[in-house]
Amino acid sequence: MKLYFDIHNEERCYPKDHFIQEMKDNFITEMQVHPAKMVTGEDFAFCTEFDDCVEVRTGDCGKFCESYSPRNGKNGRCKFSHNCYEPTDEIITFKIKP
Numbered sequence: 001m002k003l004y005f006d007i008h009n010e011e012r013c014y015p016k017d018h019f020i021q022e023m024k025d026n027f028i029t030e031m032q033v034h035p036a037k038m039v040t041g042e043d044f045a046f047c048t049e050f051d052d053c054v055e056v057r058t059g060d061c062g063k064f065c066e067s068y069s070p071r072n073g074k075n076g077r078c079k080f081s082h083n084c085y086e087p088t089d090e091i092i093t094f095k096i097k098p
Contacts, residue, residue, distance in 0.1 A: 001015055002015065002016065002035065002036075003015055003035075003036035003085055004016060004019060004033040004034060004035055004036055004092070005033060005034045005036055005085075005087040006019070006031070006033055007032045007033060007034055007091065010034065010087050013036040013085045013087075016094065019031055019033060019094050020094065020096060023094065023096050024096065027098075029095060029096055029097070029098050030093050030094065030095045030096075031093070031094050032091050032092070032093050032094075033091070033092050033093075033094060034087035034088055034089070034090060034091060034092070035087075035088050035090055035092060036085035036086070036087060036088070037085060037086055037087070037088050038083045038084075038085055039083060039084045039085060039086050040083065042084065043055055043056055043057060044056065044084055045061060045081040045082060045083065045084065046081075046082045046083065046084050047061065047078075047080050047081060047082075048080045048082060049067045049080035050067070050080075053084060054081075056081065061078060061081060062078070065078070067080060
């Protein structure tokens with residue numbers, strides 16, 4: 001699934017459907033976004049349980065976390081741990097009919 005950042009708010013990324021709905025809700029016919037690029041090799045992950053960026057390999061994420069739940073049911077990466085994303089320099093314009 002492709003994700004995008006609003007050019008005015010580069011803190012969170014969303015799928016295209018999110019922006020289309022936002023445009024409909026706010027009667028906007030076009031919106032500029034940056035495509036998101038997955039960040040790899042970093043010591044950070046996005047925790048969907050706490051809706052926050054956490055440091056992996058520390059107490060923030062792992063067996064010391066109260067919500068830790070390994071994906072394979074035994075050990076390893078938590079099912080709530082996901083990659084982080086950053087905006088690219090490219091700008092794309094989404095358009096809808098009024």
